[in-house]
Amino acid sequence: TPDVKLVVMGRMGVGKSALVVRYLTRRFIWEYDPTLEFSYKHQTLVDDDVVSMEILDTAGQLYGDNRRQWEGHVRWGDGFLLVYSVTDKQSFHDVGRMKEFLDEAKKPRNVTAVILANKMDLNHERCISTDEGEKLAQELSCGYFEGSALLGDGVISEAIEELCREVRRR
Numbered sequence: 001t002p003d004v005k006l007v008v009m010g011r012m013g014v015g016k017s018a019l020v021v022r023y024l025t026r027r028f029i030w031e032y033d034p035t036l037e038f039s040y041k042h043q044t045l046v047d048d049d050v051v052s053m054e055i056l057d058t059a060g061q062l063y064g065d066n067r068r069q070w071e072g073h074v075r076w077g078d079g080f081l082l083v084y085s086v087t088d089k090q091s092f093h094d095v096g097r098m099k100e101f102l103d104e105a106k107k108p109r110n111v112t113a114v115i116l117a118n119k120m121d122l123n124h125e126r127c128i129s130t131d132e133g134e135k136l137a138q139e140l141s142c143g144y145f146e147g148s149a150l151l152g153d154g155v156i157s158e159a160i161e162e163l164c165r166e167v168r169r170r
């Protein structure tokens with residue numbers, strides 16, 4: 001069994017799969033395939049320790065459509081990467097709702113989650129500012145990261161490493 005079970009969540013199209021594939025392969029996927037849901041096994045060094053992890057890349061449409069499967073993922077995971085796109089207001093609001101759902105489901109334990117604001121390269125379409133993102137993260141007591149799967153700026157590695165640290169610290 002992996003040391004850390006991570007679940008990547010967020011509204012459809014925010015870039016969850018692109019981020020995960022970028023993290024694991026350093027490649028960017030341009031195509032959008034909303035139906036994919038995959039789990040990946042991976043090992044990496046976090047603060048000089050080998051950490052084995054399983055990353056579950058969920059399908060955004062599950063959140064609306066198939067609550068039961070979604071709840072199963074929530075139970076399975078011990079760290080959650082909550083992704084929104086800075087070009088999609090609704091995806092930003094969904095993060096708050098997902099965190100509430102997690103808190104409720106994991107009670108009385110504290111939920112280990114970090115927020116990742118994606119698609120920072122799309123400056124002209126941007127509608128959520130860094131300030132708004134940081135404020136939300138503070139309200140939800142989560143770490144905050146922003147970046148772009150397209151640019152491959154390393155934000156996904158940073159966010160995943162932070163999640164691993166927090167999960168292992170518990």
Ligand code: GTP
Pocket residue numbers: 010011012013014015016017018019029030031032033034035036058059060061118119120121122147148149150151
């Ligand atoms: P679901 O699986 O339906 O929940 O969506 P998803 O969150 O996995 O989105 P996906 O990774 O498939 O990305 C959706 C679209 O956004 C694809 O066309 C990606 O190429 C694009 N995309 C993802 N990340 C970025 C980014 O950082 N910048 C830009 N410009 N496009 C991105």
Ligand code: MG
Pocket residue numbers: 016017018033034036057058059060
């Ligand atoms: Mg996907």
